[in-house]
Amino acid sequence: MWQILKQIRRGGLPAEPAPQPDAEAAEVARIQDDLRAILGRALTIRAVDAGSCNGCELELNALSNPYYNIEGLGIKFTASPRHADLLLVTGPVTRNMESALKAAYEATPDPKLVVAIGQCACDGGVFGESYASCGKVANVIPVDVLVPGCPPTPIEILRGILTAVAK
Amino acid sequence: MERFRIEAQPLPGAVPAWTAEVDGGAWLRVARAVREEGARLAALWAAPGCASVAYAVAEGLLWLRMPVEEGYPSLDEFFPAAERMERAAFELSGVRALGTHDRRPWLNHGNWPRDYVPLGAAPTPPRTAPETEYPFVQVTGEGVHEIAVGPIHAGIIEPGHFRFSVVGEKVLRLEERLGYVHKGIERLFAGRALADGARLAARVSGDTTAAYAWAYAMAAESVTGCQPPTRALWLRALLLERERIANHLGDLGALGNDAGLAIGLAQFMRLKEDWVRLHARLFGHRYLMDKIVPGGVAVDLDDAGRAALLDQCAALEQEVGALRTIYEEHAGLQDRFIGAGRVTPQLAAQLGLCGLAGRASGQAWDARCDQASTPYDVLDIGMVTHRNGDVAARVTVRFEEIAESLRLLRQICAHLPPGPVAALLPAAGAGRGLGWIEGWRGPVLVALETGADGTIVRCHCHDPSWQNWPVLQHAIMGNIVPDFPLINKSFNLSYAGHDL
Numbered sequence: 001m002w003q004i005l006k007q008i009r010r011g012g013l014p015a016e017p018a019p020q021p022d023a024e025a026a027e028v029a030r031i032q033d034d035l036r037a038i039l040g041r042a043l044t045i046r047a048v049d050a051g052s053c054n055g056c057e058l059e060l061n062a063l064s065n066p067y068y069n070i071e072g073l074g075i076k077f078t079a080s081p082r083h084a085d086l087l088l089v090t091g092p093v094t095r096n097m098e099s100a101l102k103a104a105y106e107a108t109p110d111p112k113l114v115v116a117i118g119q120c121a122c123d124g125g126v127f128g129e130s131y132a133s134c135g136k137v138a139n140v141i142p143v144d145v146l147v148p149g150c151p152p153t154p155i156e157i158l159r160g161i162l163t164a165v166a167k
Numbered sequence: 168m169e170r171f172r173i174e175a176q177p178l179p180g181a182v183p184a185w186t187a188e189v190d191g192g193a194w195l196r197v198a199r200a201v202r203e204e205g206a207r208l209a210a211l212w213a214a215p216g217c218a219s220v221a222y223a224v225a226e227g228l229l230w231l232r233m234p235v236e237e238g239y240p241s242l243d244e245f246f247p248a249a250e251r252m253e254r255a256a257f258e259l260s261g262v263r264a265l266g267t268h269d270r271r272p273w274l275n276h277g278n279w280p281r282d283y284v285p286l287g288a289a290p291t292p293p294r295t296a297p298e299t300e301y302p303f304v305q306v307t308g309e310g311v312h313e314i315a316v317g318p319i320h321a322g323i324i325e326p327g328h329f330r331f332s333v334v335g336e337k338v339l340r341l342e343e344r345l346g347y348v349h350k351g352i353e354r355l356f357a358g359r360a361l362a363d364g365a366r367l368a369a370r371v372s373g374d375t376t377a378a379y380a381w382a383y384a385m386a387a388e389s390v391t392g393c394q395p396p397t398r399a400l401w402l403r404a405l406l407l408e409r410e411r412i413a414n415h416l417g418d419l420g421a422l423g424n425d426a427g428l429a430i431g432l433a434q435f436m437r438l439k440e441d442w443v444r445l446h447a448r449l450f451g452h453r454y455l456m457d458k459i460v461p462g463g464v465a466v467d468l469d470d471a472g473r474a475a476l477l478d479q480c481a482a483l484e485q486e487v488g489a490l491r492t493i494y495e496e497h498a499g500l501q502d503r504f505i506g507a508g509r510v511t512p513q514l515a516a517q518l519g520l521c522g523l524a525g526r527a528s529g530q531a532w533d534a535r536c537d538q539a540s541t542p543y544d545v546l547d548i549g550m551v552t553h554r555n556g557d558v559a560a561r562v563t564v565r566f567e568e569i570a571e572s573l574r575l576l577r578q579i580c581a582h583l584p585p586g587p588v589a590a591l592l593p594a595a596g597a598g599r600g601l602g603w604i605e606g607w608r609g610p611v612l613v614a615l616e617t618g619a620d621g622t623i624v625r626c627h628c629h630d631p632s633w634q635n636w637p638v639l640q641h642a643i644m645g646n647i648v649p650d651f652p653l654i655n656k657s658f659n660l661s662y663a664g665h666d667l
Contacts (some may be wrong), residue, residue, distance in 0.1 A: 003493045004430060010489070014437050047323045051348045053663045055373025055454060060323045061417070062443075065436035079321035095278035096347045097326060099297055100318050126367055131279045131291045132351035150456065151373065153447075 014066040028068065031158050035073045035165070043075045043165060046084035046108065050101045050140075051133065052091030055151040056118040060088060068154045075161070081107040086164060088157075089141075092120040092127040093134040105141040113164045115145045117157060122146040168226065171197045175229065180389030181400075181540035183227030184601045191240055194233050197222070198245045201229075207532065208246040208519055209603070210612045210629035213239075213256035215287050218264075219627070221601070221612060227538050228601055230614060241267035248519045248634045255346075259353060260286045271302060274346040274666065285354045286625070306332035306340050314648065318347045325662035329651075336647040341640045349666040356626035361387045361595055361615075362461055364623055368613065369456050371628045372664030377403075377410040378606030379613070379628060379664075380459035385540070386615040386626075387461040389600030391593045398586045399463035400541045405476075405579045406455050406464070408572040411607040412483070413442050413454075415565040415572075418659050422562055423494065425653040426503035431494065438486055445479055463589025473580050480573050491566050504559035508642040508654030511556055520638045522609015522631040524658050527564045528556035534605035546575055561657040595621035608632065608661060630664030 035043075047060050063070040064077070078084050081104040093101055105114070116137040119125040124135035137143050144167060147160035168175045168185055173193050175185035189197065201208070201222045209221040209228060218239040222229045233239050241264035242249040253264035254273040261284040275281065277298035283289060303313075311334055318326035328344040352371060356364055368383035369376045381403050388395060416439040423431020443453040450458055450466045458466050468476075494500055510520060512529030520528055533550045535543040551567040553560040595617045602613035609631025616625040639658050643651055 003489070003496060007434060007489055007493060008430065010486075011434055011437060048319055049323075049325050049348070051350055052325070053370045053373040054325055054661065055370070055376070055456070057323050057325065058374060058417075058454060062436070062440060065440045066433055067437070067440050077323060091348065092350060094348055094350055095294060096274075096276045096297075096349055097318065098278070100326065100347070104319055126370055127350045127352070127355065129291075130351040130354065131283065131285055132349050132354075150370075151454070153453065 015069045015072060027155055028158070031155070031162055032073055034162055035075070035158070043086060043161070044078045044084050045075060045086050045088055045161075046078055046081045046104065047088045047090070048101055048104050050089055050091045050097045050121075050137065051094035051127070052118065052120060056090035056121075059151045059154050059157060060090070060117070062154045063157060068158065070158070081105075082109065084108050084112070086113040086115060086161070088115050088117050088161075089137045090117045090121055092124050093137055093140045095132055095134060098134055098140055101140055113145075113167075114141060114143045115147060115160050115164050116143045117147050117160070118152060119148050119150045122148045125150065168229065171200055171229075173197065173231075178230070178389055178599060178601055179392055180600055181385050182538045182601065182603045184230065184389075184603075185227070186230040186232065186599060189231050189233050191233065194220075194231060195240050197229070197231060198242050202245040205516070207521065208242070208249060208634070209610065210614070210627065210633070211242065211249050211252040211256060212614070212627040212629070213260040213262040214625045215260050215262065215284060218256070218262055219614065221614060223532070223534075223537065223603075223610070228603055230599070230601060235262050238263035238265040240265055243267055246519055247517070248637055251637065252633055258285075260284060272298070274349045276346060285351060286357070301344055303330045303342050303344070304340070308334075310334045311339065327662050331648060331651075333648060336649070338643050338646055338648060338651070341643045343636055343640060345636065345662060346666050348663050352667040353625075353627060356623050359623045361390065361617065361621065361623065362592060364626060365460050366457060368626075368628060371667065372630060372661045373454065373456075374414055375410070375606045375608060375611065375630075375661065375664060376454055376456045377406045377459055378604045378611045380457070381407060382602030382604040382611045382613040383615075383628070384459055384461045385602030385604065386600040386613040387592065389602070390598040390615055390617050391595045393462055393590055393592050395463045395590050396587045397541060397584045399588045399590075401579055401583050402464045402466065402468065402588060403459050404542050404546070405468070405576060406450070406458055406466075407604065407606070408575050408579070409442070409446065410455060412569050412572050413439055414607040415569050416442060418656065419490070419494075419562065419565055421656050422504075422558070422653065423500065425656050426500050428497060428500050431490070434486075434490055438483060441479070442483070445475060449475065460589070462592040463587070465589070467588050468583065473583070477577065477580055480576050484570070484573050487566070487569055494562070501559065503650070503653060504562055505557060507558040507650050508646060508657060509555070509557040510638055510642050512554055514641060515556060515638065518638045518641065519634045521634045522605075523564055523568070523607065524561060524635050524638070525609065526550065526552045527560040529554040532610075534603055534610045538603055542579065546578055548575065558653055558657040606631070608659070609635065628664075628667065630661050632660040632662075632665040635660050636665060
């Protein structure tokens with residue numbers, strides 16, 4: 001226990017704004033304030049990988065690290081679409097994931113938002129449409145906001161979430 | 168290669184490799200010999216009219232090609248992991264393994280016609296109605312019931328389906344169903360210029376992008392006879408070891424979290440974020456995508472960058488050391504880790520468990536040591552192995568591999584040769600090439616065939632997860648359901664790299 005407490009003390013509180021505010025840190029702080037104001041501490045997200053290469057998932061996971069501290073903003077990833085306000089969808093939608101994605105969308109209560117994360121989700125990316133891929137997410141379910149990038153950075157994803165809820 | 172009694176031609180390139188065209192008799196004879204001498208199946212794939220298998224043997228890689236009309240002899244009696252590869256190869260190329268028992272579809276979930284051959288010349292077929300039921304193996308008996316999980320999983324993870332047969336909390340059997348993220352990558356490679364394929368190869372599995380990019384580049388350089396500058400090869404190793412550490416950090420955090428130690432996740436995620444931020448600053452991408460290209464690398468390192476890397480290595484070593492002490496002294500954590508998801512060295516050898524998970528079960532194979540290419544041939548790498556084969560062993564291997572990779576990074580920074588970082592990739596003719604790189608999860612293989620005009624005829628990317636997914640089914644047997652996430656995470660296998 002002593003070691004854990006020591007480690008916590010050593011690690012400090014990395015939640016941004018960072019000690020030396022650069023442009024990105026200022027951006028994080030601004031987005032965090034905006035999100036707090038809009039959400040009043042409540043947004044629940046269901047992430048759905050509909051065919052991604054797993055690159056976007058790395059950045060979705062990074063949102064929960066102490067720097068971006070997404071849970072500190074009241075944004076929570078949930079295991080069930082039935083508890084979700086917003087779907088974050090990654091990847092081109094594979095034909096093998098099409099029905100699962102539609103089922104997740106149907107199970108999400110109205111009003112619901114969909115944010116397409118990453119180049120593939122926005123326009124099919126390098127995979128496009130084929131015998132195995134339906135291409136972009138909008139080909140399968142309605143999409144509110146696009147966040148391009150391969151993968152988009154956590155800041156860009158936060159900005160996309162903010163754009164969706166501010167609509 | 169004389170002992171196999173085949174006419175094998177050496178393939179040019181960075182790793183020792185041979186290729187041979189064989190008939191059914193030699194196909195089986197070599198498989199039996201490879202099995203008997205304890206060497207490994209690296210990959211099995213096919214194209215219309217031709218089956219291919221690659222073995223990792225003592226001298227290097229051996230790629231056998233067998234012209235096929237009806238089918239080729241199944242290899243699953245020698246290498247159990249071949250079974251799913253054969254099912255996938257049939258669905259992609261129409262070439263069937265003969266003498267195998269399992270003919271259930273693997274990648275095609277009914278969403279395109281069963282007779283459509285993706286690697287053939289036919290145009291894209293229309294969508295068909297998805298299958299309603301996959302015939303999972305049924306377990307019967309008093310009190311046995313099934314738990315179906317997926318394809319969409321609870322966390323932020325790739326999709327796949329797990330079917331557990333359980334009694335109470337105890338898992339009797341797990342059967343995996345994968346293929347959900349099959350995107351048709353192998354068809355997409357066909358007809359591309361060699362340089363174009365690199366972008367696709369870098370996106371086979373996003374967490375292993377440096378390893379795939381290097382393996383692809385190695386294969387392309389093997390086809391064209393290109394010799395990348397030495398500095399480029401050293402920088403590739405730097406990127407590969409950085410990728411290994413990034414993933415090990417993430418896994419160690421997640422493993423702590425899955426066993427109830429949330430501070431482990433927070434601390435390791437902080438370290439990983441610092442690590443990838445330096446990637447962004449020095450190399451322009453948090454996960455190093457598209458930085459290794461055929462002919463060399465698309466980045467360079469100046470003295471300031473080198474100093475930043477060395478500083479970070481020193482800081483990380485101290486932090487990881489402190490966290491390792493916490494993990495090792497935490498009774499609750501060790502209670503969950505020790506004995507969970509055990510794969511004995513005997514079982515691991517029998518099933519062909521490879522990579523990190525293999526080394527935690529006494530399978531002392533590491534492409535960086537066994538088929539060392541520049542700069543690993545001079546870096547004198549210490550392979551990390553353990554014999555317990557449980558979650559605790561896979562955690563320990565990760566900690567020790569971080570330490571070893573940090574040592575390699577320091578060596579690379581100290582001895583980075585001067586010179587250019589890329590060579591021009593010469594135009595290709597018809598040819599074949601192999602790439603073979605030890606990614607963080609295990610060995611990644613890229614087998615490349617080009618046509619007379621230099622474009623890609625066939626490119627097969629093989630992830631070590633093909634070998635390791637079936638072993639996970641054994642690792643969970645007899646454990647309780649709540650330990651599955653922990654055991655699964657300790658393997659952390661790729662869905663995208665497997666489904667392609």
